[in-house]
Amino acid sequence: MTASASFPRRRLGDLSVSALGLGCMGMSDFYGGAEEAVSLAVLNRALDIGIDFLDTADMYGVGANERLLAKVLKTRRDEIVLATKFGNVRAEDGRMLGIDGRPEYVRAACDASLQRLGVDHIDLYYQHRVDRQVPIEETVGAMAGLVKAGKVRHLGLSEASAETIRRAAAVHPIAAVQTEYSLWTRDVEASILPTLRELGIGLVPYSPLGRGFLTGSIRRPDDLAANDWRRQNPRFASGNFAHNLALADAVKALAAERGLSAAQLALAWLLDRGPDIVPIPGTRSIDRLEENAVAAGVKLEDDARRHLEALLAEHAVAGARYPEAGMASVNG
Structure with a gap:
């Protein structure tokens, strides 16, 4: 694929982005080791072909992923629609400490992200998970203050319920909601997606390829690195793996009939669900x-x-999309 300034574009609320984004998490965390030089090459190639919507979070690599993006932002900031997130709090050793949506934490987290990223503003700032102990109005009120201060341009939520989205949007316009959505995870279609469309909010599906499973390239659990988080995911567990492989193989066969890869068909299906949907598949390969x-x-x-x-x-x-603790933090 050659460089293109005409890559299709879509809108998340009032924010214009490439029709596909790039999820950057795996370049620093959760999916085994990664080489920085390779990750930087992928990031630069994405920009070269017109994919400008880069998605990170302060928790990915405990800040390492934002510092990685800073190396590209330093020379190509004007080409990038930058999204990052706050709310999932981790210790320096990576342990999860909880979720924090307190206004004072919102402000501190934003300042820390700006410093790591080496920029003066964030284009889309998400609450990564809803803090059920803090009214969403207080959290979004603090986020709105960041917009007023010029530190953030647009606001987003991640894994929020329809009710929470409505309450948040009553405080300040919400550009996008990020949640898992793919051929094997369609929960969002019941109430969240209709709510987003009623309110004019875009949807950003993460893990649009089923954490790689739907590509058909993962044939057995042992294909995953020993420190790959997916080994803890119920859908990758030995009892469910073979069952779910039948779906991946069926998608791959259907795609081949149309001259596509399984990944291309799975992403095309998502894009076909509506012009307000912008998937963010992650990869460490050009x-x-x-x-x-x-x-x-x-x-x-x-x-x-x-x-x-x-x-x-x-x-x-077969299997939930997260272990029990993870499922407790979604649809907040």
């Missing part, structure tokens, strides 16, 4: 980045839609 980018130009036909729906009905997904 080849995979360019493969994913092709999906932005794929037009899904009615026949493909019907076949995918039939596959999803036939192959129900």
Whole structure:
């Protein structure tokens, strides 16, 4: 794929972004080791081909992912729509300490992210998880203060319930809500997506390729590194893995019939769900980045839609999308 300034674009509220973003988490955390030089090459290549929507968070690598992006932001800030998140608090050794949505923490977290990123403003600032101990009005009120101060341009939420989204939007406009959404995770369709569309809020699906499972490249749990977080994910557990592999294989076969990779078909399906949806697949490979980018130009036909729906009905997904502790923090 050659460099292109005409990569398709979409809107998240009033924010214009590339139709596909790039999730940067795996470059620093959770999915095994990564080489910084390779990650920087992927980031720069994404910008070269027109993918300008980069997604990070202060918890990824306990700040390391933001510091990684700073190396690209230093020379290419004007080309980047920068999204980061706060709220998941980790110790320096990586231990999870909880969720914090207190106004004073919101302000402190933003200042710390700005320093690590080496920028004077964040384009889209998300609350990573809802703090059920702090009224959302207080958290979003503090976030709105960051907009007023010029430190943040647009606000977002992640893994918030429809009710929380409504309450937040009553305090300040919300540009986007980030949540897991893919061929094997469709919870958002029940109440959250209709609420977003009623309020004019965009949806940013993370893990749009089922944490890599839907690409068909992961054939057994032992394909994952020993320190890969997915080994703790119920859908990757030995009891569910073989069952879920049937769905991945069926998607791969359907994609091949249409001259696509499984990843391209899965992303095209998401993009086809509406013009207000901007998936953020993550990768540490330029080849995979360019493969994913092709999906932005794929037009899904009615026949493909019907076949995918039939596959999803036939192959129900086995296992929750997070371990029990993780599920307790979603839909807040």
